[in-house]
Amino acid sequence: MKSRINKVSGIAIAVATALTSNISIAQETTETANTGLERIEVTARKSVESLQEVPVAVTSISADELSEKGISVITEVQQFSPNTTLQSSRGTNSTITAFIRGVGQQDPLWGYEAGVGIYINDVYVARPQGAVLDLLDIERVEVLRGPQGTLYGKNTIGGAIKYVTKAMSGDGEFKIQGTVGSYGQKDLKLTGQFPLIEDKLFVGFGVASLERDGFGEFLISAIPGEDKENYNKDLTASRITLEYHATDDLFFSLNWDKTKDKSNSKGGYRLLPSILTDAPVPDSVFDSYTSLPTWNEVELEGISFTANWSVSDNTTLKYVYSARESYSPTNIDFDNTALQIFDVPAIYDDEQSTHELQLNNYGDNYKFVSGLYYYDGESCGQFQAILTVLGNTAFGAPGLTRETGGCSDSQSTAAYAQLSYDLSDKWSVTAGARYTKDKKQANVYNGLVFDVVYPESGWVSGYVRPDGQLVPTVLDAEDDWSKFTPRIGVEYQASDDLMFFTSFAQGFKSGTFNPRATTTEPAANPEDVDSFELGMKSEWLENRLRANVTLFSLDHKDRQYISVLPGATTADLNQRLGNIGSSEGQGVEAEFTYLATDNLMLSANIGYIDSSFKEVFDTDPVTGVQFDKSDRFSISNTPEYTYNLGANYTIESDIGDFILNASYYYRDDYVLFEEDSLLTQDGYGLANVSVKWYSTEGNWSASLHVKNLTDEEYMIGGYQFVAPQADGSYLPGLGGDNTLIGYFGDPRTVSLTVGYQF
Numbered sequence: 001m002k003s004r005i006n007k008v009s010g011i012a013i014a015v016a017t018a019l020t021s022n023i024s025i026a027q028e029t030t031e032t033a034n035t036g037l038e039r040i041e042v043t044a045r046k047s048v049e050s051l052q053e054v055p056v057a058v059t060s061i062s063a064d065e066l067s068e069k070g071i072s073v074i075t076e077v078q079q080f081s082p083n084t085t086l087q088s089s090r091g092t093n094s095t096i097t098a099f100i101r102g103v104g105q106q107d108p109l110w111g112y113e114a115g116v117g118i119y120i121n122d123v124y125v126a127r128p129q130g131a132v133l134d135l136l137d138i139e140r141v142e143v144l145r146g147p148q149g150t151l152y153g154k155n156t157i158g159g160a161i162k163y164v165t166k167a168m169s170g171d172g173e174f175k176i177q178g179t180v181g182s183y184g185q186k187d188l189k190l191t192g193q194f195p196l197i198e199d200k201l202f203v204g205f206g207v208a209s210l211e212r213d214g215f216g217e218f219l220i221s222a223i224p225g226e227d228k229e230n231y232n233k234d235l236t237a238s239r240i241t242l243e244y245h246a247t248d249d250l251f252f253s254l255n256w257d258k259t260k261d262k263s264n265s266k267g268g269y270r271l272l273p274s275i276l277t278d279a280p281v282p283d284s285v286f287d288s289y290t291s292l293p294t295w296n297e298v299e300l301e302g303i304s305f306t307a308n309w310s311v312s313d314n315t316t317l318k319y320v321y322s323a324r325e326s327y328s329p330t331n332i333d334f335d336n337t338a339l340q341i342f343d344v345p346a347i348y349d350d351e352q353s354t355h356e357l358q359l360n361n362y363g364d365n366y367k368f369v370s371g372l373y374y375y376d377g378e379s380c381g382q383f384q385a386i387l388t389v390l391g392n393t394a395f396g397a398p399g400l401t402r403e404t405g406g407c408s409d410s411q412s413t414a415a416y417a418q419l420s421y422d423l424s425d426k427w428s429v430t431a432g433a434r435y436t437k438d439k440k441q442a443n444v445y446n447g448l449v450f451d452v453v454y455p456e457s458g459w460v461s462g463y464v465r466p467d468g469q470l471v472p473t474v475l476d477a478e479d480d481w482s483k484f485t486p487r488i489g490v491e492y493q494a495s496d497d498l499m500f501f502t503s504f505a506q507g508f509k510s511g512t513f514n515p516r517a518t519t520t521e522p523a524a525n526p527e528d529v530d531s532f533e534l535g536m537k538s539e540w541l542e543n544r545l546r547a548n549v550t551l552f553s554l555d556h557k558d559r560q561y562i563s564v565l566p567g568a569t570t571a572d573l574n575q576r577l578g579n580i581g582s583s584e585g586q587g588v589e590a591e592f593t594y595l596a597t598d599n600l601m602l603s604a605n606i607g608y609i610d611s612s613f614k615e616v617f618d619t620d621p622v623t624g625v626q627f628d629k630s631d632r633f634s635i636s637n638t639p640e641y642t643y644n645l646g647a648n649y650t651i652e653s654d655i656g657d658f659i660l661n662a663s664y665y666y667r668d669d670y671v672l673f674e675e676d677s678l679l680t681q682d683g684y685g686l687a688n689v690s691v692k693w694y695s696t697e698g699n700w701s702a703s704l705h706v707k708n709l710t711d712e713e714y715m716i717g718g719y720q721f722v723a724p725q726a727d728g729s730y731l732p733g734l735g736g737d738n739t740l741i742g743y744f745g746d747p748r749t750v751s752l753t754v755g756y757q758f
Contacts, residue, residue, distance in 0.1 A: 036539075036541075036542055036543030036544045036595055037539070037543055037544065037545075037546050037593060037595055040052075040060050040062075042054060042058060042060050042140075042142055043142070043162070043164070044056050044058045044142060044144050044162075045151060045367075045369065045418070045420075046151050046358065046360070046369050046371075047360055047362075047367060047369055051537075051548075052497075052499065052537045052538075052539065052546075052548075053499070053537070054537075055430065055489055055491050055499070055501035055503060055535065055537075056144060056146070057144070057145040057146055057533065057535065057548075057550040057552070057589055058142055058143065058144050058145070059080060059081040059082075059084075059142070059143040059145075059591065059605070060140055060141070060142050060143075061077060061080055061140060061141045061142075062139075062140045063138055063139055063140060063166065066138065066140075066141070067692065067703070068648070068659050068661055068690060068692045068703070069661050069663070069688070069690055069705075070688070070690050070703065070705030070707065070751065070753075072134060072187075073132060073133070073134050074086060074096075074131075074132060074133045074134075074141065074161065074163065075087055075088055075096065075132055077141050077143060077161070079644050079663070079665040079686070080605060080644055081100075081143040081145070081605070081607075082145075082589040082590070082591065082605050082606060082607025082642060082643075083100060083101050083102075083145065083587060083589055083607035083608075083609050083638075083642065084099070084100050084143060084145070084159075084607070084642075085097070085098065085099040085100070085104070085637045085638065085639075086098055086161070087637070087716040087717065087745075088132050088716065088717075089108055089128065089717060090266070090268065090332070090717040090718065090719070090743050091265055091266055091296075091330055091331075091332040092129075092261070092263070092265065092266060092296055092298060092328070092330060093132060093231075093233060093235075093261060093263045093266070093298075094129065094130045094131070094132045094235075094259075094261045094263075094298040094328075095108050095128050095129050095130070095131070095132065095298075095328075096118070096128045096131040096132045097128070097637065097716075097717065098114070098115070098116035098118070098128070098131075098158070098161065099115070099116065099158060099636075099637040099638055100115075100116050100143075100145050100146075100158035100159035101145060101146065101158055101159070101552065101554060101585055101587065101609060101611075101638075102158075102554075102556075102583070102585045102609055102611040102635040102638040103115045103116070103157050103158030103159075103529060103554070103556060104116050104158050104637060105128075105509075106636060106637065106673075106674075107562070108127075108128045108129065108348075109381070109515050109516070110127075110348055110349075110350065110379040110380060110381035110406075110407075110408060110515055111379055111406075111408035111442060111512055111513060111514075111515035112512060112515070112560075113154070113155050113509050113510045113512055114126070114128065114155045114509070115155065115157050115158045115509055115527075116155075116156065116158040116159055116160065116161060117148065117152055117153075117155050117156035117159075117160040117161070118131045118133075118160075118161050118163070119152070119160060119161065119162045119163065120133070120163045120165070120257075120302075120304075121162075121163070121164060121165060121255075121304065122304075122306070122320045122356065123302070123304050123320070123322040123324070123354065124152075124153075124354060124375070125324065126155075126350070126352050126375075126377050126379070127326060127348070127350045127352075127379060129298055129300075129326050129328045129348050129350070130259060130261070130298050130300040130326050130328070133163055134208065134210060134235065134237055134259075136189060136191070136206050136208050136237050136239060137165055137166050137191045137204075137206035137239060138163065138164065138165055138166065139164045139165060139166045139167065140164050141161065141162065141163055141164070142160075142161070142162040142164065143159065143160075143161055143162075144156075144159050144160040144161075144162070145158075145159045145550075145552075145589065146158075146159055146505060146531050146533060146552060146554075147159075147485075147505045147506055147507030147529050147530075147531050147554075148160045148505075148507060149434060149483075149485035149487070149505065149506055149507030149508060150416055150418055150432040150433060150434045150485055150486065150487040150505065151369065151416060151418060151432070151434070153373060153412075153414055153416070153434060153436060154412065154414075154436055154438065154483070154507070154508055154509065154510050154526075155509050155510060156507055157507040157508060157509050157527060157528075157529040157556070158529075165239070165241070165255075166204075168193045168202045168204050168241065168243055169193070170193075170195055170199065170202055171193070171195070172193070172194040172195065173192055173193050173194070173757065173758075174190075174191075174192035174757065174758055175189075175190070175191045175192060175755060175756070175757035176188075176189070176190050176755065176756055176757075177189045177190075177191075177753060177754070177755035177756075178753070178754055178755075179751050179752065179753040179754075180751065180752055181212075181705075181749060181750055181751030181752065182748070182749040182750050182751065183212050183213045183214070183215060183749065184211070184212060184213035185211070185212040185213075185233075185749070185751055186209075186211045186212070187208070187209065187210045187211070187753075188208065188209045189206070189207070189208040190205075190206070190207050190208075191204075191205065191206040191207075192204065192205055192206075193205070193241075199245065200244065200245055200246075201242070201243070201244050201245075202242070202243045203240070203241070203242050203243075204239075204240070204241040204242075204243075205238075205239065205240050205241070206237075206238065206239040207236075207237070207238045207239075208235075208236065208237045208238070209235075209236050210233055210234075210235045210236070210237075211233060211234055211235075212232055212233040213229055213232055214228075214229030214230045214231050214232035214264070214286070215230065215231035215232075215286040215746070215747055216230040216231055216267075216282075216284050216285075216286025216287040216288065217229060217230050217286075217287055217288075218230055218267055218287075218288050218289060218290050218294060219282060219287050219288070219289055220279070220289045220290075220337075220338040221289075221290055221291075221294060221338070222290070222291040222292075222338045222339075223291075223292070223293050223294070223460065223461070226293060226294045226295075227264060227294050227295070228294065229264055229294075230264065230266065230267045230286055230287065230288050230294075231266055231286050232263055232264050233263050234261070234262045234263045234264075235259065235260070235261045235262070235263065236259070236260050237257070237258070237259045237260075238257065238258050238259075239255070239256070239257040239258075240255070240256045240257075241253065241254070241255050241256075242254045242255075248310075249309060249310040249311075250307075250308070250309050250310070251307075251308055252305070252306065252307050252308075253304075253305070253306045253307075253308075254303070254304075254305050254306075255303065255304045255305075255306075256301075256302070256303045257300075257301070257302055257303075258299075258300065258301045258302075259298070259299070259300045259301075260297070260298070260299050260300075261296075261297070261298040261299075262295070262296070262297055263296060264294045264295065264296055265292070265293075265294055265295070265296035265330055265331040265332060265333075266743060267287075267288025267289070267290050267294075267333060267336055268288055268333075268334075268336045268718065268719065268741035268742060268743050269281075269282060269284075269285045269286070269287070269288060269336075269741065269742045269743070269744065270282065270288070270289070270336050270337075270740070270741060271679075271740045271741065271742055272722070272730065272738040272740045273738070274335070274337050274339075274341075274737055274738065275732060275737055275738055276337070276339060276341060276389055276736060276737045277337050277338060277339045277341075279336070279337040279338065285713055285742065285744045286744065286747070288333075288336050289333075289336050289337050289338050290331075290333040290336060290337075290338065291333060291337065291338050291339055291340050291341075291343055292331040292332075292333045292343050292345060293331050293459070293460060294331065295331065296329075296330050296331060297327075297328060297329050297330070298326065298328045298330075299326065299327045299328070300324070300325070300326045301324070301325055301326075302322065302323060302324035302325070303322065303323055303324075304320065304321065304322040304323075305320070305321045305322075306318065306319065306320045306321075307319045314361060314362045314363060315359070315360070315361045315362075316359075316360045317357075317358070317359055318356075318357070318358045318359075318360075319355075319356070319357050319358075320354070320355070320356045320358070321353075321354070321355055322352075322353065322354045323351070323352070323353045323354075324351065324352050324353075325350060325351040325352075326348065326349075326350045326351075327347075327348070327349055327350075328347065328348040328349075329345075329346075329347045329455065329456070330345070330346050330347070330348070331343075331345050331346075332344045332345070332346060334719050334721065334734075334735070334739055334741065335735055335737050335739045335741075336739075336741055337737070339388070339389055340386050340387070340388035340389065340399065340452065341387065341388075341389050341735040341736065341737045341739075342385065342386075342387055342721065342734055342735035342737070342739055343384075343385075343386040343388075344383050344384065344385050344386070345383070345384050345386070345454050345455055345459060346381060346382065346383035346384070346455065347381055347382050347383075347455050347456075348379075348380075348381045349379075349380045349381060350377070350378065350379045350380065351377065351378050352375065352376065352377035352378075353375075353376050353377075354373070354374065354375050354376075355373070355374045356371055356372070356373045356374075357371055357372045357373075358370070358371040359371065365421065365422035366419060366420060366421045366422065367419070367420045368417070368418070368419050368420075369416075369417070369418045369432075370415075370416060370417035370418070371415070371416055371417075372413075372414070372415050373412075373413070373414040373415075373416070374411075374412070374413050374414075375410065375411070375412040375413075376410070376411050376412075377409070377410045378407060378408075378409050378410075379407065379408045379409075379410070380405075380406070380407040380408075381405060381406070381407075381515070382403070382404065382405030382406075382455055383403075383404055383405070383455075384401050384402070384403050384404075384453050384454060384455060385401065385402040385403075385404070385734075386399065386400075386401050386452055386453070387399075387400045387401070387402070387734070387735050387736075388400065388452055389735065389736060389737075398450075398451055398452065399450070399451050399452035399453075400448065400449075400450060400451075401448070401449045401451060401452060401453040402446070402447075402448055402449075403445070403446070403447060403448075403449055403453055403471045404444070404445070404446045404471075404515070404516055405444070405445050405446075406442060406443045406444035406445055406475070406515060407442065407443055408440060408441075408442045408512065408513060408515065409440065409441045409442070410438065410439070410440050410510070411438070411439045411440075412436060412437070412438045412439075412510070413436070413437050414434055414435060414436040414437070415434070415435050416432065416433065416434035416435075417432060417433065418430065418431070418432025418433075418487065419431055419432065425493070426492055426493045426494065427490070427491070427492055427493075428490075428491045428493070429488075429489065429490055429491070430487070430488065430489040430490075430491065430503070431486075431487070431488050431489075432486065432487045432488075433484060433485065433486045433487070434484070434485045434486075435482070435483070435484050436482065436483045436484075436485070436508075437480070437481075437482045438480060438481045438482070438483075438510050438511065438526075439478065439479075439480040440478060440479055440480070440510070440511065440512065440513065440523065441477070441478035442475065442476075442477060442478070442512075442513035442515070442523075443473060443475060443476045443477075444473070444474055444475040444476075444513070444514070444515060444516075444517045445471050445472060445473045445474065446471060446472075446474045446516070446517060446518050447471030447472055447474075448471070449471065451466075453465075453466070474517055474518055474519050474520065475513065475514070475517045475519070475520050475521065477513065477520065477522075477523070479511060479513075479522070479523040481510070481511050481525070481526050483508045483526060485505075485506045485507055485508060486504075486505075486506055487503065487504070487505040487506070488503065488504050489501055489502060489503030489504070490502055490503075497538060497539040497540065497543070498536070498537075498538045498539075499536070499537045499538070500534075500535070500536050501533070501534075501535050501536075501537070502532075502533065502534045502535070503532070503533045504530070504531070504532055504533075505530075505531050505533070506528065506529065506530050506531070507528075507529050507531075508526045508527060508528050508529070509526055509527040509560070510526055511523050511524055511525050511526045512524055512560065512577070513577070514562070514575065514576065514577035516562065516575045516577075517575075517577070518575070521576065521577070524560040524577050524578055524579050525558055525579050526558065527556065527557065527558050527559055527560055527579075528556075528557045528558055529554055529555065529556050529557070530554065530555045530557075531552060531553070531554040531555075532552065532553050532554075533550055533551065533552045534550070534551045534552075535548070535549060535550040535551070536548065536549045536550075544594065544595040544596075545592070545593070545594045545595070546591075546592065546593040546594075547590070547591075547592050548590070548591045548592075549588065549589070549590045549591075550588065550589045550590075551587075551588050552585075552586070552587055552588070552589070553584070553585065553586040553587075554584065554585050554586075555582065555584050556582060556583045556584065556585070557582045558579040558582070559579065559580055559581060559582060559583060560577065560578070560579060560580075561577070561578065561579075561580040561616075561674065561675075562575050562576070562577050563575065563576050563577075563578065563580070563618060580616050580617055580618070581613060581614065581615040581616040581617050581628075581630065582613070582614045582615055583611060583612060583613045583614060583635060584611065584612065584614055585609050585610065585611030585612075585635070586609070586610050586611075587607065587608045587609035587610060587611075588606075588607075588608050589605075589606070589607050589608075590604075590605065590606045590607075591603075591604075591605045591606075592604045592605070599649060599650040599651070599652075600647070600648070600649050600650075601647070601648040601649075602646070602647050602648075603644075603645075603646040603647075603648070604643065604644065604645050604646070605643065605644050606641070606642075606643045607641060607642045607643070608640065608641045609638060609640060609641070610640065611635040611638055612630075612634070612635065613630040613633040613634070613635070613674075614630065615628055615630050616628060616629050616630040616632070616633050617629075632675055632676050633674050633675055634671045634674060634677060635671075635674070636670070636671050636672060636673055636674050636677065637670060637671075637672070638670055639667045639668035639669065639670045639683070640668045640669075641668045642665075642666065642667050642668065643665070643666050644663055644664070644665045644666075645663065645664050646661065646662065646663035646664075647660075647661070647662050647663075648660070648661050654696070655693075655695070655696060656693055656694050656695040656696045656700075657693070657694045658691060658692070658693050659690075659691065659692045659693075659694070660689075660690070660691050661688075661689065661690040661691070661692075662687075662688070662689045662690075663687070663688050663689075664685055664686070664687050664688075665685065665686045665688070666683065666684070666685040666686075667681075667683060667684060667685075667714075668683045669681060669682045669683045672715065672717060672718050673718075673720060677720070678720045678722070678724060678740060679715060679718045679720060679740070679742060681714055681715040681716075684712045684713075684714045685710075685712065686707070686708050686709075686712060687708070687709040687710055688705070688706065688707050688708070688709065689705075689706045689709060690703060690704065690705045690706070691703065691704050692704075699756060699757055699758055700754075700755070700756055701753075701754070701755045701756075701757075702752070702753065702754045702755070703752070703753045704750075704751070704752050704753075705749075705750070705751050705753070706748070706749075706750050707746065707748065707749050707750075708745075708746060708747060708748045708749065709748060710748070711747055711748040713744060713747075714744060714745045715742045715743065715744055715745075716743055716744065716745050717742070717743035718740075718741050718742045718743055719739060719740070719741040720733075720739070720740055720741075721733030721734045721735065721739035721740070722738050722739060722740050
């Protein structure tokens with residue numbers, strides 16, 4: 001799987017010496033102070049437009065805002081986008097759980113498709129492993145809410161997150177930034193650019209080393225000499241960009257990036273004491289126990305090449321190629337004890353390549369965007385569910401392992417077009433559509449091994465992996481689907497500062513095979529989301545107050561879901577994937593920015609959603625009768641309401657400007673699982689304060705950030721393998737123990753960052 005990147009990287013280095021560039025995608029621009037709020041430009045519709053002109057619910061956060069608020073990782077962006085959930089997943093720092101308007105994908109296993117698309121510039125990142133991006137050399141982050149199936153394609157039924165890197169100025173620049181903080185935080189970032197050929201060829205780079213001690217520790221570890229830090233951070237990231245401006249109308253870019261996260265695997269917090277060993281509920285939610293190695297790894301590498309040709313004053317042609325791969329060996333101790341009650345060492349191994357050809361044409365009264373797209377991806381993996389205690393007691397064997405693995409290969413081709421046409425000075429219409437053809441081939445091997453089996457030799461000291469495949473292939477199949485996803489809208493420009501819009505949009509999440517299959521079974525069909533929006537983009541009080549409001553409703557059909565089937569013992573991991581039913585949601589999103597004085601800016605964003613399952617169909621395994629169990633289901637990772645209240649104040653002085661930021665972010669209660677969830681996080685609020693200083697000359701800066709000021713404890717993930725009883729007790733689940741586990745967000749942290757640029 002490394003061969004594709006290595007081969008392309010070699011070509012890239014050769015090409016880079018002659019030409020390359022990073023396409024300049026719209027930057028935010030600031031008008032003079034007297035004009036009020038800054039004009040914000042976005043590329044939500046794959047063309048440069050003002051935020052206030054785009055009939056889409058989108059939040060844009062600039063590089064300056066990210067820096068001044070101390071936002072260092074993409075999951076923190078959820079605080080500034082209504083009805084948005086971006087969390088680190090359960091076992092690692094780098095795997096993302098993303099939901100927008102109640103639509104997403106919780107399970108990060110290979111083969112499953114996302115509900116929220118993640119993009120680095122124009123490149124789609126298909127897998128959640130490594131998608132918790134640290135913000136290095138970034139221009140802005142855009143959050144597009146609602147289905148984006150026309151312009152962005154499949155797997156954006158909830159929305160899309162766009163990570164936009166900085167374009168180069170062509171001048172020589174260098175910046176160094178260091179951070180120290182709580183829990184031994186030590187970060188170092190270097191970014192810069194310089195011309196190789198004046199006005200023609202530029203090179204840019206960024207490197208980062210991010211380290212932090214654990215928020216907690218593994219109180220007991222069965223592996224002697226293992227690092228016992230829990231929730232620590234040990235990450236390095238690098239990026240190189242080359243730009244070549246061949247002529248005024250033609251330029252090229254080549255980008256390479258690599259990230260390596262060697263942070264420990266995260267241990268969960270036992271919400272119930274173990275009934276099989278000495279593992280009581282720890283005093284700290286960041287403490288845990290484990291019988292697995294604590295090491296973990298997420299390694300990502302990718303390149304992209306872009307060519308942009310201005311055919312004429314109103315026509316551009318763009319080509320984008322990308323190749324990405326990731327490799328993640330990981331240790332997940334589901335039971336979080338020092339016994340092998342329910343241990344799951346795993347490997348994720350993915351690669352993808354994409355091609356996109358885009359033709360844009362603009363006239364006095366229209367904008368036309370069109371393109372062709374091709375995606376080819378292979379997502380592979382394996383996990384071993386080790387249940388040694390159960391193996392000894394139930395079977396008299398040295399151990400018991402359920403070994404599961406396989407690959408899911410996908411090819412997707414699409415053609416899309418969207419036209420925005422002005423009917424008059426006030427009325428305009430938008431119409432677009434995308435046709436997608438998906439093909440997927442999958443194989444799964446799954447079976448029981450009466451031994452303790454790890455993915456590779458040397459996984460634990462002295463372990464040698466048996467040769468050959470230990471379990472049978474249970475599924476080897478392929479299927480294909482085609483989808484037509486339209487978008488239609490009407491806009492009314494009541495005045496220069498006031499626009500109303502309404503739209504209908506559709507998106508789909510690709511069909512997929514069950515990566516945990518225990519027998520041959522058909523693929524689950526694609527999911528569909530139909531969405532209606534009614535919105536307003538407005539500016540008031542001579543451009544000092546911005547108010548953007550969107551009302552929405554969505555119908556989420558053919559939802560894919562894993563159902564657990566009964567077996568002879570709790571070791572039977574029989575699971576079935578199917579389209580179980582549908583859900584719906586209605587809500588509102590409001591974003592306000594008010595420039596109260598030239599130095600004081602106030603902001604508020606509010607999200608509300610009423611979402612629920614309409615129907616969930618299952619079949620009684622005894623009678624074969626179908627029944628509706630929607631009363632047992634809830635929309636996960638989706639608070640009924642969220643809000644963020646913020647203030648930004650500038651103090652001008654003889655030694656420079658001080659920017660003071662304060663915000664309060666609130667999330668209502670939410671469940672972690674759809675079916676019979678035992679894990680509910682009560683509503684909580686996060687208070688954050690920051691101050692950033694810019695020197696008079698503009699080359700020095702320093703900032704102090706305090707996050708989660710009141711040290712709130714809040715759950716962002718978990719596992720539940722117990723059965724609650726009427727008397728409040730629990731029956732043990734898989735592995736024979738009380739496995740009810742929570743993972744938590746960051747505690748209070750304080751950090752100081754100093755930067756110098758020249």
